[in-house]
Amino acid sequence: MSGHSKWHNIQATKNKADAARGKIFTKIGREIAVAVKMGGADPNNNAKLRDVISKAKQNNMPNDNIQRSIKKASGELSSVNYEEITYEGYGVGGSAVIVKCLTDNKNRTAGDVRHAFDKFGGSLGGVGCVSYMFDNKGILVLQKSDKINEDELIDKCLEAEAEDVINDEDVFEIITSPSNFHKVKESLEGQGLEFISTEVSMVPQSTITLDEKQYASFEKMIDALDSLDDVQEVYHNVDNEE
Numbered sequence: 001m002s003g004h005s006k007w008h009n010i011q012a013t014k015n016k017a018d019a020a021r022g023k024i025f026t027k028i029g030r031e032i033a034v035a036v037k038m039g040g041a042d043p044n045n046n047a048k049l050r051d052v053i054s055k056a057k058q059n060n061m062p063n064d065n066i067q068r069s070i071k072k073a074s075g076e077l078s079s080v081n082y083e084e085i086t087y088e089g090y091g092v093g094g095s096a097v098i099v100k101c102l103t104d105n106k107n108r109t110a111g112d113v114r115h116a117f118d119k120f121g122g123s124l125g126g127v128g129c130v131s132y133m134f135d136n137k138g139i140l141v142l143q144k145s146d147k148i149n150e151d152e153l154i155d156k157c158l159e160a161e162a163e164d165v166i167n168d169e170d171v172f173e174i175i176t177s178p179s180n181f182h183k184v185k186e187s188l189e190g191q192g193l194e195f196i197s198t199e200v201s202m203v204p205q206s207t208i209t210l211d212e213k214q215y216a217s218f219e220k221m222i223d224a225l226d227s228l229d230d231v232q233e234v235y236h237n238v239d240n241e242e
Contacts, residue, residue: 140188
């Protein structure tokens with residue numbers, strides 16, 4: 001089984017974000033607020049909330065912070081309404097970028113996102129201008145160890161109706177359809193597998209490589225977008241191996 005791997009690109013972004021952990025917690029808090037509003041405060045009955053709590057723990061968010069965010073979302077801050085908005089555009093070198101946001105002020109967010117694109121040689125596009133280059137996939141990342149046999153893992157994943165298993169250096173990536181993400185995750189966790197990352201993500205169908213100057217500018221644009229409070233996730237099709 002084979003396919004496109006994005007784990008190392010994800011890790012590069014996460015490691016940079018570690019320097020701004022408080023900002024990460026703020027962003028996850030917004031996701032919790034939206035999840036609670038959509039499906040209630042009980043994670044046992046709210047799959048979206050379970051996903052966000054899992055993401056929070058993967059980012060070392062203390063349990064007290066998680067519970068406080070849930071209580072706030074269902075209590076005194078329930079009057080704050082966050083709206084999900086996705087922006088699409090182009091970076092330098094014809095790179096494709098998707099920016100997912102949660103905001104309580106669309107005008108502010110649109111201005112901030114447009115500014116980040118413009119400042120570093122990119123341009124904001126219309127709905128659908130680059131999203132056709134990406135597939136929406138569930139990705140479960142499993143650290144390799146002596147206890148994990150690849151053939152047995154593939155059998156378990158096929159049984160759980162995963163789409164693909166990618167052997168990528170020090171990890172296995174298990175790929176699912178978004179609709180099967182929870183089923184596969186819960187099935188494999190029920191068999192004792194512990195994932196280092198689980199998410200539904202936009203995966204590029206193909207990638208491009210930028211030259212050194214373009215890549216430096218592109219990285220600055222991605223960092224600028226990531227630093228915005230309203231931006232939750234940034235996806236792109238650039239793959240410059242360092």
